[in-house]
Amino acid sequence: MPELPEVETIRRALAPRVQGRRLAAVEILDARWSRPLAPDELAGGLEGRRVERLGRRGKYLLWELEDEVTLIQHLRMTGTLLFDPPDEPSHVRVRIALDDGHRLRYTDPRRFGTGELALGRAALEAFLDARLGPEPFDAECTPAGLRRAARGRTAPIKAFLLDQRRIAGVGNIYADEALHRAGIHPLRPAGALRLAQWEALHAGVVAALQAGIDAHGASIDDFRDPDGARGTFQDTFLVHRRAGEPCPACGGPVRKLVAAGRGTYVCERCQPRPRG
């Protein structure tokens, strides 16, 4: 599941290969990907333009093209970008040919991924600002700021972490791993956390995301980098998808429960369940 570290892994691998190149041809095979624009309409906005920068914001991959045109790409559940795959992969939704002869293939078995066009800097910022809170690694993302955003909230902290408007880039995997690092139960009401807990959680989020980036992402199911290689973060998960196994910190059992409607993994010795 591409979360911030997986998208960053893709960005780092692709940026030196696409920056400065032109999108010679763009073929969109799935109208779901480009809607509300028709495939030809979106492809027409991209073709011939030079890639000035490949950026990222939260889980969005930002293809910043000349003339202030940006392709805002979200991989959702199973999206993968492959660079010069040896064979034509299955579930190809978009084909891109670069002007130096290299090829990109966007594959997405579940077809949740999206590509949207922003015309102009203001449109891009409006799109992102409406959907995303601060980047976890930025100085503006602070424990005190998160605490303010959560004030009065009774929803579980896991739901708060998954809400991209509160903090950008955290998904199900990294929320579980961050909460375990911080010793906080995922069902604890977000508004009930003390400042010291927010400090621990902020540090846990940053540490989990950085570990994911260092491992080139987590490849539980579909994630592959642009060269088709798997990430290794799944090999060092503390709790996520480890139900029934001993907690690496205390040896207690890792349990699976549902929080925010998502499969959630917790060690209730390290992460005491809230009373009531």
Added chain:
DNA sequence: GTGATAACCTGGGTGC
């Protein structure tokens, strides 16, 4: 405004 839930979608796993 807030929180919970359904819907989108398909491959893989499980049970019969």
Added chain:
DNA sequence: TGCACCCAGGTTATCA
């Protein structure tokens, strides 16, 4: 072996 069913999850829309 084949079929039906369930589950996974990021985001958005809808409802209470």
